[in-house]
Amino acid sequence: MVTGQKAVFYLVREEILPEAIKKTIKVKELLKRGEARTINEAVEKMELSRSAYYKYKDYVFPFYEASKEKIVTLALLLEHKSGVLSRVLNTIANEHGSVLTINQGIPLQGVANAAISIETADLAIDLEAMLDKLRMVDGVKRLEVLGQA
Structure with missing residues (x-):
């Protein structure tokens, strides 16, 4: 180069x-x-x-190193059940992710779309591991990385 x-x-x-x-x-x-x-x-x-x-x-x-000290925006499809979003946020907090924004749509047909922007600078684990943990949260139907800044 x-x-x-x-x-x-x-x-x-x-x-x-x-x-x-x-x-x-x-x-x-x-x-x-x-x-x-x-x-x-x-x-x-x-x-x-x-x-x-x-x-x-x-x-x-690895991908997670490229996202270190960045802002990552996640798109989630969540079941409309009490506590699902709270468990997602607790999982992020437990790994020292800093939630910057949360946008959640109105639930339709038992599910709601949510977008969460996270600062990854202080994550205790790599981003891929945290994404795997979030996918395992009861009520998370889909999780995708929308983008990075």
């Missing part, structure tokens, strides 16, 4: 990535979790060359 040009990002499904890129991400995760003490140890565990790791390490990262 030429200096001064804005970086362009793409969201790509893991299964189409070359093996070296997948392994680079896993090496970074091993190091982050402390499952490997050195880069040499991590690349050996993943059977990846050091040169491939250094080639890709600054250019690949």
Whole structure:
């Protein structure tokens, strides 16, 4: 990339990535979790060359890292039952997410649409893990990431 040009990002499904890129991400995760003490140890565990790791390490990262310290807007379809929205908000709060806005529509046919904007800077877990927790909340029928700022 030429200096001064804005970086362009793409969201790509893991299964189409070359093996070296997948392994680079896993090496970074091993190091982050402390499952490997050195880069040499991590690349050996993943059977990846050091040169491939250094080639890709600054250019690949999981989705949740791209959303760290950002505002993420979620679209939810919630059952019209007492406490569903409260449980969603408590789940976000328990993981140190900061709710910035909540918009909920009037329930129709037993469900209501809701949009929640969250600041992710202080999340205790990665965004993907929190999204999985939110999907497991009783009464959440659908959850999608609408956008990031």
